[in-house]
C-alpha cells in the first residue's frame with residue numbers, strides 16, 4: 121500500500137484538467153507567425169519540401185506544411201512557430217497563414233452545418249480510416265482517448281464499426297488501394313454524418329501530393345467538415361478542433 125502511494129505521489133497527476141487550456145513544451149511547433157522582415161522570399165520558398173510557402177503574398181499553407189521547421193531554422197527572424205496547438209478550421213482557405221498575421225486559428229461557427237451541433241454536441245462517435253497513413257497520426261489519435269487527454273470527457277470516442285459512427289476521420293494521403301474501402305466505410309455510416317481530415321497527408325496529400333499511387337477523388341467530391349493540420353496531429357489539436365466544431369463550452 122505504502123509503495124503504491126509512493127508511486128502515485130512520484131507520478132503526480134496523470135490527466136490534463138482542461139485540454140482547451142493546456143500548455144505544451146516550447147519545442148512544439150504550432151501556429152506559425154511570419155514577420156514583415158525583408159528576406160529573399162524565393163530562397164525561403166525553396167527550402168520547403170511540400171511547397172507550403174507561397175511568395176505572393178508571403179504565406180504558409182498549414183494544409184501542406186509538415187511542420188519540419190526548416191523555414192524557421194534558416195530564416196529565424198522571418199518564420200516563428202508558436203506553441204499554439206489550436207489549428208483546426210472548417211474552410212480550407214483558412215489554413216493559409218499570411219505574413220504579419222498573429223490571429224488565432226478558429227472554426228467559423230457560421231459555416232458549421234446546423235445538424236452537427238444539434239445532434240452531436242453531447243455525443244460524437246467516430247470511425248477512423250487510415251487511408252495510406254504512416255501510423256503517426258493514427259498513434260496520436262489513439263492517445264486522444266488515454267488517461268492524459270481523455271477525449272471521452274466530451275462524449276467524443278472512436279468506435280469499431282462505421283454503423284455505430286456519426287462521422288469518419290481520415291488519415292493518410294488516400295492511396296489508390298484505400299479509395300474503395302474508404303468509400304465503403306463512409307457509405308456504411310448513417311446520415312447525417314461528418315467528415316474530418318486529420319493531418320497534412322489527408323488534407324493535401326503532403327509529401328505524396330504528386331504521387332500516381334494516390335486517389336483523392338473521395339476528398340474532392342465530398343464536403344469536408346473539419347481540417348485538422350499537423351504532421352502528425354497532436355492530441356490537443358485534434359480534441360480542440362472537434363470541441364470547436366461541436367461548439368462545446370468546457
Ligand code: SF4
Pocket residue numbers: 167168169170171172173180184185186187188189190191192
Ligand atoms: S515547416 Fe512547413 S512551411 Fe516550413 S519548410 Fe517545413 S513544411 Fe515548409
